[in-house]
Amino acid sequence: MRTSVHTYDDDEYNPREQGVYVGHFEMDSATAYQEARDITGASVHPVPKYAHQTLYYTSGGRWVLRTSSQREGSQLRTEYIDAADAKAWLRRNQDDDVIEERFGQEPEEVGPRLGGRPAIGPKWEVRLDAEVRRRVAEYGQGRPRADVLRDLIVAGLAASTQA
Incomplete structure (x- = not known):
């Protein structure tokens, strides 16, 4: 029907x-x-x-x-x-x-994460090609990717204001 x-x-x-x-x-x-x-x-x-x-x-x-x-x-x-x-x-x-x-099967427990690092700011998403991702990983030498990207962005902004 x-x-x-x-x-x-x-x-x-x-x-x-x-x-x-x-x-x-x-x-x-x-x-x-x-x-x-x-x-x-x-x-x-x-x-x-x-x-x-x-x-x-x-x-x-x-x-x-x-x-x-x-x-x-x-x-x-x-x-x-x-x-x-x-x-x-x-x-x-x-x-x-x-x-x-x-x-699909749901997780056994769902809820807010307790503990961990406090949020620094709102989440941003970005897509990077393989070569840029490789260079970021190489530059970071095992550090957390978010920390490395923050450092690179801050350094890039500082360099652009000095020019």
């Missing part, structure tokens, strides 16, 4: 909003994950009372979230979501086996 997918003006579930068509998927070839419910029968996901969700993984590898409500006059909401939102949905649903199947 072909199912339409829409985008919506707001991030919050509005049972009367129609949405704008952005695509479709074949529900029969998608894998469905039903929401978990608490002891009262309510969804464990942040949806209004009487609303329920089903997450689909399509044959094309996309995630689709379908939200429905038992309230009269409400519209079915079907939208694409990214992998991070799908993973968060599955985590709230306590579907650890599905997370491992779709996203």
